[in-house]
Amino acid sequence: xxxMNLRKLTLQAYLEALPALVLSSLGGIIAGLILGSMTNExxxxxxxxxxxxALLAIRGNVYGSLGARISTGLHQGFxxxxxxxxxxxxxxxxxxxxxxxxxxxxxxxxxAYFLLTLSAEPVVPLQILLSIALIAGILSGTVLxxxxxxxxxxxxxxxxxxxxxVGPLVATIGDIFGLxxxxxxxRIIMGGG
Amino acid sequence: MLPILAALTSLxxxxxxxxxxxxxxxxxxxxxxxxxxxxxxTAGSLGSTLSARLSxxxxxxxxxxxxxNHHLIGNILSTIALSITIFPLIGIATWAIATWAFEPILSPxxxxxxxxxxxxxxxxxxxxxxxxxxxxxxxxxxxxxxxxIPIVTNLSDVFGIFVFLxxxxxxx
Numbered sequence: 001x002x003x004m005n006l007r008k009l010t011l012q013a014y015l016e017a018l019p020a021l022v023l024s025s026l027g028g029i030i031a032g033l034i035l036g037s038m039t040n041e042x043x044x045x046x047x048x049x050x051x052x053x054a055l056l057a058i059r060g061n062v063y064g065s066l067g068a069r070i071s072t073g074l075h076q077g078f079x080x081x082x083x084x085x086x087x088x089x090x091x092x093x094x095x096x097x098x099x100x101x102x103x104x105x106x107x108x109x110x111x112a113y114f115l116l117t118l119s120a121e122p123v124v125p126l127q128i129l130l131s132i133a134l135i136a137g138i139l140s141g142t143v144l145x146x147x148x149x150x151x152x153x154x155x156x157x158x159x160x161x162x163x164x165x166v167g168p169l170v171a172t173i174g175d176i177f178g179l180x181x182x183x184x185x186x187r188i189i190m191g192g193g
Numbered sequence: 194m195l196p197i198l199a200a201l202t203s204l205x206x207x208x209x210x211x212x213x214x215x216x217x218x219x220x221x222x223x224x225x226x227x228x229x230x231x232x233x234x235t236a237g238s239l240g241s242t243l244s245a246r247l248s249x250x251x252x253x254x255x256x257x258x259x260x261x262n263h264h265l266i267g268n269i270l271s272t273i274a275l276s277i278t279i280f281p282l283i284g285i286a287t288w289a290i291a292t293w294a295f296e297p298i299l300s301p302x303x304x305x306x307x308x309x310x311x312x313x314x315x316x317x318x319x320x321x322x323x324x325x326x327x328x329x330x331x332x333x334x335x336x337x338x339x340x341x342i343p344i345v346t347n348l349s350d351v352f353g354i355f356v357f358l359x360x361x362x363x364x365x
Contacts, residue, residue: 052212
């Protein structure tokens with residue numbers, strides 16, 4: 001009887017988590033394919049590879065928490081599931097998360113630059129690393145904010161719990177857009193590469 | 194939010210430095226470069242799922258730190274089972290994609306052992322960190338929702354990359 005209960009709980013936890021995990025791994029593999037085809041850019045811009053884990057993690061931390069915040073607001077009835085630019089609560093959360101992400105990207109680029117300089121490793125000038133990180137952050141932030149808000153509102157209006165969707169959504173599309181826009185930012189800064 | 198974000202970003206930069214010290218290996222085997230975001234993402238997802246479930250069980254009063262608590266043991270077992278399921282699949286998919294997109298330098302067996310072994314160690318680490326952090330936030334009377342998920346997600350993906358690189362070093 002006791003083991004039956006444990007087996008049931010384990011199986012339930014397993015089955016509930018599996019689809020989202022498969023989806024986010026697929027997203028990761030697509031992101032990996034983009035990273036794998038960036039070897040030229042990574043080799044010609046020393047310091048870029050150091051930034052990649054930070055740039056990917058920032059999106060999860062910042063926009064995952066934006067999603068959780070909006071979804072909690074919906075559940076509590078403070079936020080209406082409609083896209084309108086007059087909702088102060090949503091506007092404040094969106095602007096704060098966007099600025100947080102850019103701040104973290106700037107910190108990351110600066111930190112990477114100084115650590116590499118201190119350890120006498122090759123690194124591109126600080127303004128190049130900063131510009132790439134900020135342009136990628138602005139582009140992917142815009143897309144992620146739009147995606148997170150529209151998916152949460154659509155899910156909520158259709159009776160789904162946004163809490164179970166936000167995490168995997170950010171994990172899946174965050175890395176793909178993050179790395180694609182990083183590639184675009186590199187092309188913009190390095191002039192067509 | 195800002196100080197935590199700055200601390201987490203510095204942690205990720207430290208990981209980036211370790212990653213870039215392997216750059217010649219990573220550039221030589223593009224399939225390993227494919228695995229970098231996958232390992233980071235999957236380790237983080239595994240960690241955030243487990244912590245979200247532990248937090249909910251904790252809020253509902255179902256979680257006790259006892260070896261016969263089914264919510265505790267069930268969530269630990271499901272995390273390990275999930276990792277044993279997903280990481281070999283990642284290995285096969287990565288091998289297939291790498292063979293299509295790049296030179297097939299690594300054998301399917303090499304990729305499969307790298308992902309499976311990394312996955313197993315990552316899930317064990319994730320379980321330990323999630324339990325310690327959930328227990329700590331319970332003792333310190335902090336809301337596990339605010340504390341556990343960011344800590345576990347970031348530590349799991351940093352550890353994920355360390356384990357991945359260590360196994361690459363060991364097997365290649």
